[in-house]
Amino acid sequence: TFFVFGGTPPYTIGTNFPGAVSISGSPVPRSGGAFTITTNGTCFTGLTFAITDAAGRTLLTPPTASNVFGTAEPPPATLTITPASRTCQAGVQNNFDFLATGGTGEFNAILDPAVSQPTVDGGVIHVVIPAASATGTITLRVSSGNQLRTVNITCQ
Numbered sequence: 001t002f003f004v005f006g007g008t009p010p011y012t013i014g015t016n017f018p019g020a021v022s023i024s025g026s027p028v029p030r031s032g033g034a035f036t037i038t039t040n041g042t043c044f045t046g047l048t049f050a051i052t053d054a055a056g057r058t059l060l061t062p063p064t065a066s067n068v069f070g071t072a073e074p075p076p077a078t079l080t081i082t083p084a085s086r087t088c089q090a091g092v093q094n095n096f097d098f099l100a101t102g103g104t105g106e107f108n109a110i111l112d113p114a115v116s117q118p119t120v121d122g123g124v125i126h127v128v129i130p131a132a133s134a135t136g137t138i139t140l141r142v143s144s145g146n147q148l149r150t151v152n153i154t155c156q
């Protein structure tokens with residue numbers, strides 16, 4: 001948002017990259033009023049404005065704006081485990097596959113209680129619930145980077 005002072009209102013606003021931004025609040029009806037620019041996703045450097053008052057005078061040192069790529073790495077996608085829960089059958093060995101997506105792409109998995117050790121192959125997590133352990137709730141804990149998700153396996 002840019003504020004306009006001086007000269008004779010109203011003020012019209014133009015730019016050297018008209019397709020790169022949308023301008024709202026133009027014309028600016030009064031001194032001290034404002035206009036706002038919104039980028040459309042295009043990268044640009046040195047966008048300038050032609051700010052002209054009602055008497056036809058144009059600002060000689062207009063403000064500038066740039067929209068460039070940042071330098072920080074984007075955060076990893078949210079870690080998601082599919083399906084979000086499973087039900088196992090008591091008294092028999094149960095085998096389940098879960099799909100992990102997001103996070104940093106490196107997945108670790110454990111069961112609580114530790115009835116077996118899940119295997120991880122890419123984003124596929126294979127869980128074996130031995131027949132003797134198939135009672136109550138067993139929690140699959142999957143981590144990736146600093147994210148952790150849990151899935152409950154209910155054995156009946």
